[in-house]
Structure formats: C-alpha cells, structure tokens
Amino acid sequence: MATAPRFWRENPSRYNLVGFKCNNCGNHYFPPRIICPLCRRKSVGKIEPVRLKGTGTIFSFTEVHEGMDEQNMQRPYIVAMVELDEGARITGQVIDCDARDLSIGTEVRATLRKLSEEGSSGVIHYGYKFIPLCNGPAASENE
C-alpha cells in the first residue's frame, strides 16, 4: 500500500509542524516548500526549516456535516484555517469543542491526534489538530 510511505515522508510536518522561513522576505509558511511562493527564485538558498510553535488564532472555520468517512465518528466536525503566531496559515480540524464555542479570533493550540486509519489492520496516521485554549490549560501548546 502506497499511503504508508507517503504519510511517513510528511511526519516531521504532521507531528511537529515543521514549516519554513524565507530569509529573503522573512515570512513563515506551512507546509515546507522548496522556494518561497512570494519571492520565488530570489528565495533559492534562503529557505530555512522552522518548527512552528503551534499556537495561533482561528482565521476562519466551518462545520462539516457531510465529510470524509474517516471523520464520521466526530460528525459534525470543525475545520479551520488557523493563523499561527509566526504568520503561517494552516488548515486543520478543531477538536474537543462545539462550533458554538468558536469564533474568528479564537485562540487555539496544536496537539497530536489520529488523522485516519487504513482499516482495522492498516497503518494509523497521526498528525496535528487544534484545540481551543479556552477548553483547557493554555500552557501545553505544541513544544
């Protein structure tokens, strides 16, 4: 099955939010890329992998009622664009809360959860999801 190595290649980003900083413009991005989408060839040789802290605010969010099979156990589930403290925007599921608990600007932190399973005998994929800080202790962001 091809998905196990495909996910495995992305583990540093999925587990620890490794993105990059363009040392030409100073912006942070996620996921990692070879060149800066803004500076393009001017960024060649100036791309630095950076571990993002995992704290940020909700830029926008939606409640999904008809989504992926993997998320049926949590339906309806919430997906948000999160603007991380470093400035990078990242899309992820927001968990352990209801949509009414959230608004644009709600502070969240990243945590590691199961993303999907390849059936009951296949590989389990883990990665980042977000929890609203108002839901629990603020101090345990991704570190």
Added chain:
Amino acid sequence: MNGVGIVSYGAYVPHFRITPDDIGKVWGVDGKAMGKGLMISSKSVPAPDEDTITISVEAARNMMKRCDINPKDIGALYVGSESHPYAVKPTGTIVAEAIEAAPDLTVADLEFACKAGTAALQTCMGLVGAGMVKYAVAVGADTSQGAPGDALEYSASAGGAAFLIGKEKVIATIDNTYSYTTDTPDFWRREGKLFPRHGGRFTGEPAYFKHVVSGGMGLFEKTGTEPKDYEYAVFHQPNGKFPTRVARQLGFAEDQMRTGLLVPTIGNTYSGAVPLGLAAILDEAKPGDRIFAVAYGSGAGSDAFDIRVTDEMARFGRDLAPTMTEIMANPKYLDYATYAKYKGKIVKGRD
C-alpha cells in the same frame, strides 16, 4: 540511588467524562450506587481520535515544556501500557519523534497490566544510574477497556503521565524501589481480544491487597522507614475503596493520600494511575517532602518507590505546563450512546 531522580514530568487526561449513573441506566443497574461503592463519580473517556500514543505524546510534551534539556540528550524512552494501538509497531517511536528525541536513542513498549508505567520508571532508573544514558523517559498511559455491561465499564478510563529521569537538576530523587511479583491470574486479556476478563472478587485480597501490601512492607523494610516519614502516599487506584483500604492497612492517614487519589473524578487510568497520582503530588510538593508510591499490575506484581523532593523543585518550571487540577478542569460529559461510539463499542456496517 546514586542521585537518580525525576528531572521533569508532564500529564494528560482526555476532555470527556461519563458518570456511573449514565452507564447504569443502560444496563438496568443502579449506577449511582455502583459509583458510590466504587467511590467514582465520573471517568475520563478518550475522543475517537485519541489513543495511548496521542495521550503519551501530550504527556511527554508537557514534560519537555517544564525543562530546558536538549531532547537529543534523551538516550532511552519506554512507554508502559496495556492498550498500545499496535500489537506490532512501537508506541514509543512516535512519542520519540514527537518530542524530537529520535533517532539516537533506544525505545521499547512495556506491558505489565496497570504497572507498566512504573516498570518503565525502574528501567530508566537503571540505565541512568549505570551511566548508560544521560536522560531517559518513562511514560505510563492507557485507554483501558471494559466490556459493555461489565463492572469494569464503570471505572476503565484513559490518561497518562511522563517522567524525565536523570542525575542533573533533579526535582525529586528516587531513593529506593522494591518490587513484589507472583503468578496470580486475577485479570487478563488474550491476544486479539477486545476486552479483558477478570476473576471478580479474586482481584481483591489475593491480588491487589496482597501485592500492594507486600510491596509497601518490603519498601518499609528496605528503607527502614514508616508511614509517618512520608508527607504523601499514592497507590494504584482501580477504584476509590481499594487504595483507601490499603493505605489504612499500611498505616497511612487519609490526608497523606488525598492529593494522589484521582480515581473519584477520572476513573481507573490503568498504567497511567500511579504516574498521574504522582504528577498531582509533584504539582504541590515542597522541597524535603517524601512520597511513598506503590503501583500494582494484575498478573501480578507491585512496584514501590521512595521519592524525596529536592531543593531544585523551588526553581523548577512547574507552571510551564498544566497542573493536574488544570488538566482535569472543565470536562465535557457524554451520554452512553456517544460514549459507546467514541469507545468503538458500536459495530459499524463497514470497516
């Protein structure tokens, strides 16, 4: 033991709870009375996307947050659990990657029913004490299983704690440990089976009480101490009444064990039970305080520890990660149907 001790610690308990009353309603049992008998008012429930790996990672990250050591200095990492998500493929490799300790370290998963976390602690003490590694991590975590309608369903919960063991900047030295082990079939889960089975009342006197008391008495003898030498005591807590009774048998007063007794609000976290109780104690312990801890694992055995809080605790970044009180605050209560779905107790049409 050669100055070996706890350098940092972290804990985690899932956000969701269910009450014995709600479980009892489904099975025609007086859940309130069951909860009162077990001294459990609610138990933690893992979300569908949580397992022993995610709980271990959260606890280990909280542990790393409280100290400033380089994760690459961690030479060993052990995760003790009886609910590792894979039968073959380690929990510990994912935890090691998630705290950026990989690849220069040794990792393994341990299992000894509810005391695998303290078995990991002892293994780490040995490796650090022998000078084989600078730092080692011991995690005790579980998403324990109770068959629908079984007595275990009222207590089996989820949570875990992680401890960084080393010789420098030690906040609590582990001065002694003693284990007591016999072949006692009080509780087991066969390979491939979803739920454990147990011997009912047989899990009491010949199992829990015999091993915890023997472990405790053995540690008293080895250290030449008695209950009044300790400010805190924590015991494995499958329910509230067992540790309360065993504490009395060993000569401890109620106020010595109050801080470490978490089972009334979060249930039996199995391999996480004594580690979480110890974390709650470390959240408030002062330099000079002495802690008596006895974990129990069915099958059966006990691990007893004599722990002393050092002056380093005054400089320790306890507030850099959530305390047990903060972790357990503001839970969300589930009804039985949602709980059954979250725990995978509902057979779905397709996989």
